[in-house]
Amino acid sequence: MKIAIAQCNPVVGDIEANVAKAVDAWSRAAQAGASLIVFSELYLTGYPPKDLLEKNWFIDRIEAALDDLVRRSLDYPATAILIGAPLRWDNPAGKGMANAALLIGGGKVLHRQAKSLLPTYDVFDEARYFDPAADAAPVSFGGEMLGISICEDAWNDPEFWPQRRLYDRDPIEELARGGATVLINISASPFEMGKVETRYRLIRNHAVRFGLPFVYVNQVGANDELIFDGGSMALDGKGALLSQCPAFREDFAIVDVKQAPNEAGTPAAFVSQNRAASVHDALVLGIRDYLGKCGFSKAVVGLSGGIDSAVTCCLAAEALGAENVLGISMPSPYSSVGSVEDSRLLAANLCVPFKVIPIADIYHAYLFSLEMHFDGRKTDVTEENLQARIRGNTLMAFSNKFGHLLLSTGNKSEMATGYCTLYGDMSGGLSVLSDVPKTLVYELAEYINREGEVIPRAIIEKAPSAELRPDQKDQDTLPPYPVLDAILQLYIEEGQSAEAIVARGFEAETVRWVIKTVNRSEHKRRQAAPGLKVTTKAFGVGRRMPVAARY
Structure with a gap:
């Protein structure tokens, strides 16, 4: 049986465009002789459509689209x-809605699997x-028995997770025991x-475990x-x-799915990327789709002369095209000469438009207007944050005036x-690096420079600094980044206690300070721009912590 794999990029809610893309691929599959x-x-x-699923008018549109696909199936x-x-x-009880896979052909719906x-x-x-579906049963099609499952259904293999099982069912086993000859999993x-x-090892384990091809x-x-x-991938019944x-x-x-991997019968090698390459490509896609699907074509980035803004600018230039990214340097009284000149060189290397807008006069005007109100109080983080x-x-003024989305760094x-x-620096419509630890930012910088110097070495090698007071360095406040990131990994992503980390x-x-600081900063993160997820536990939608709490 020839099966076409359509690895597509749908737009959430844009049902008509998603159908049009599907029909194009369908036509291509028919021409190639796929069943x-x-x-x-x-x-x-x-995916994910979120609360659109609670709108009856939205589900009505989905049903109309499915009816259209049923009619179109007569064309193929x-x-x-x-x-x-x-x-x-x-359903007599419950939500009355299923996350379903529909098999359509010959002018009718042949099978529905929730x-x-x-x-x-x-x-x-x-x-x-x-x-949830009450059961999973294969369906006869084209001389085969298709065992159809959906995403999470494939992630409860007892052999693969001997000590971690969230459910008491294994739908893949149910399908295989029910007589499936081909396993198919559609996923997001x-x-x-x-x-x-x-993911590859999981899918391969299913194929080998039951001796069945897996798409x-x-x-x-x-x-x-x-x-x-x-x-997306397909494996034969031996896991090749x-x-x-x-x-x-x-x-x-x-x-x-019934033929050998190639003429010699030797399986193809699974292709993977190293960590920096995969995160780089993920963030480029994240920027491109977030802006494109939100109706933006251009971005603006504040270039501080530091590594975070440099990496963000490089990712944006690759995602959107250099001509569609504006870099702005805004030196204050505490900015080093290198912060501007390094940013200028970065912009030149990328061919990104570049502006310098000094903020010293604005800063001094702020201080003058507040001077009488702050009389007798020492200079502190208040004055730093003003900058x-x-x-x-x-940056937001440029965003509003020219329609650029501001990327926070x-x-x-x-x-x-x-x-x-x-x-301040948290302003923006998308937080590109909010799930990228500082140590990984350096890896990304080296990856970006893999074929030549795009990010100037001076940016990579200088000690990180916010440059909001004389001779300020990040490590005046924070532990060394390798130590900080290791503790954050254990606390945030692995959920370990202070005692276990010590x-x-x-x-x-140091551990107590880091954990205390993480907990008391929850209110800031609640107000941050959406951030692109690349780790197992990102701030935002996947980590829901109380703000008004003591723990």
């Missing part, structure tokens, strides 16, 4: 379509909208570092904070790789500890 074309989870709506009598969509169903396992952890909240699995390899189709593209990397779609871009592939807020207002280490200024060899005083 079936497979799309990703909730493809018609794009030899090629059926398997597509993900929300589906109303009659998702069995509904994730409610991290960024997922599917039990808010859907009811977000990117995070290391997940690509885990896996994942969404690609970015929607809000989430980046979907694609990486038949086909693998590239990461971070749309693709179309035809695979014959950041002047810069934020300046703070990294995860800063966001974690509150080493950032509300309404037991790993970190100084108790």
